[in-house]
Amino acid sequence: MANDRFASAHEMVREYQELEVTMADPSIHEDQGNARKLGRRYAQLGPVVAGFNSWKSAADDLEAAKEMALEDPSFASEIPALEVAVEAAADKLEELLLPRDPNDDRDVIIEVKAGAGGDESALFAGDLVRMYQRYAEKRGWKIEIIDMTESELGGYKDISMAVKSKGTPEPGTTPYARLKFEGGVHRVQRVPETESQGRIHTSAAGVLVLPEAEEVDVELNMNDVRVDVYRSSGPGGQSVNTTDSAVRLTHVPTGIVVSCQNEKSQLQNKESALRILRARLLADAQEKAEAAAMAERKSQVRTVDRSERIRT
Numbered sequence: 001m002a003n004d005r006f007a008s009a010h011e012m013v014r015e016y017q018e019l020e021v022t023m024a025d026p027s028i029h030e031d032q033g034n035a036r037k038l039g040r041r042y043a044q045l046g047p048v049v050a051g052f053n054s055w056k057s058a059a060d061d062l063e064a065a066k067e068m069a070l071e072d073p074s075f076a077s078e079i080p081a082l083e084v085a086v087e088a089a090a091d092k093l094e095e096l097l098l099p100r101d102p103n104d105d106r107d108v109i110i111e112v113k114a115g116a117g118g119d120e121s122a123l124f125a126g127d128l129v130r131m132y133q134r135y136a137e138k139r140g141w142k143i144e145i146i147d148m149t150e151s152e153l154g155g156y157k158d159i160s161m162a163v164k165s166k167g168t169p170e171p172g173t174t175p176y177a178r179l180k181f182e183g184g185v186h187r188v189q190r191v192p193e194t195e196s197q198g199r200i201h202t203s204a205a206g207v208l209v210l211p212e213a214e215e216v217d218v219e220l221n222m223n224d225v226r227v228d229v230y231r232s233s234g235p236g237g238q239s240v241n242t243t244d245s246a247v248r249l250t251h252v253p254t255g256i257v258v259s260c261q262n263e264k265s266q267l268q269n270k271e272s273a274l275r276i277l278r279a280r281l282l283a284d285a286q287e288k289a290e291a292a293a294m295a296e297r298k299s300q301v302r303t304v305d306r307s308e309r310i311r312t
Contacts, residue, residue: 005090008097009052016045033214040105051096055089062086103211103286104177107165109146109279110209113158115185117203120192122155125205128186129159132179136163141175146272147260160260160276162212176211183209212275213282220278226250227270232261249273256280 019042022028029035062082069075112128114121136143141163148159163175187204195201232246246261247269258280260273 006052006055006093006097009048009093012045012048013052016042016049019045036214037217044100044105048093048096051089051093055086055093058082058086058089100172101177101180103180104172105174106176106211108163108175108179108209109160109212109276110163110179110182110207111158111160111276112156113206113208114151114156115204115206117201119151119153119155120201121203121205122151122157123153123192124155124186124188124203125157125159126151126155127188128205128207129156129161132161132163132182136175139178141165145262146276147262147269149261160272162275164212176209180209180211182207210276210279210283213278215278218278218281218285220274220281224252225277226252229266245269247273249277251277251281254281254284256284 019038023035023038023042028038062079062085065075065078065082069079110132112125112132114125117124133143142165144162144164146160146162148161149157151157163179165174185204185206187202189200189202191198192201192203226249228248228250229244230246230248231244245264245266246259247266248257248259249270250257256277258273258277260269260276263269263272
């Protein structure tokens with residue numbers, strides 16, 4: 001019964017042991033993308049393996065106490081406490097085995113875009129960005145600005161930034177796990193600094209939270225990507241570069257468009273745009289898979305009307 005209860009844990013322990021052998025081979029680091037992917041999986045399995053070992057150790061102690069109690073009744077007094085320990089370890093292991101968001105071990109790309117509200121909306125977007133930056137600094141994460149367009153008053157019309165963890169964080173503590181629920185439209189009602197008559201304005205900014213994708217996560221055929229170059233512009237629309245350094249990528253099959261102009265080099269802007277494009281393609285593929293799964297569930301359990309076919 002116990003073996004059936006934790007059959008999936010046994011499989012994870014075997015996978016963990018196989019990964020240990022694989023990762024001990026120096027040649028694995030020849031493919032850095034695959035090495036990082038295996039490293040993430042290894043870190044993800046670690047807590048489950050530790051929980052399984054704790055449960056197994058407690059269960060073995062209980063079994064040994066029961067056997068010794070048959071020969072020496074004095075050992076029977078230890079059994080109740082050991083039973084409690086086994087049950088506690090089992091509950092913890094079951095919690096660790098609950099399905100997780102597969103992206104919870106990833107770093108994140110955050111895009112913040114000013115919405116309705118003009119300059120005040122851009123200032124609000126800037127406030128959101130600074131809030132995320134301070135939170136990241138507090139947790140010891142690294143922030144990298146990928147692309148941004150500043151407003152004339154110092155806010156952001158739009159900005160894309162990567163938030164990266166350091167080392168190998170515990171599952172559930174990575175940037176994506178902590179920030180994924182920030183996605184959506186944020187709204188503020190306040191008296192802007194630019195308002196001379198004290199009127200309250202409503203402004204909005206959109207936040208997009210994307211799990212950062214590795215090259216091995218997304219098959220990106222560059223033949224499907226249209227590349228356009230143009231001169232980058234600053235606040236107010238004026239040109240800030242004399243060369244066509246800004247890059248716009250259009251993924252033709254999905255219609256996803258990404259633009260980057262933050263760097264002076266066209267090559268650097270293209271690399272940054274590709275980075276965001278991969279993250280968006282990964283999110284798009286996952287959303288489509290979830291939608292297909294939901295449609296399949298609905299097709300199997302449409303209604304609970306009496307007219308529906310009943311299985312008994």
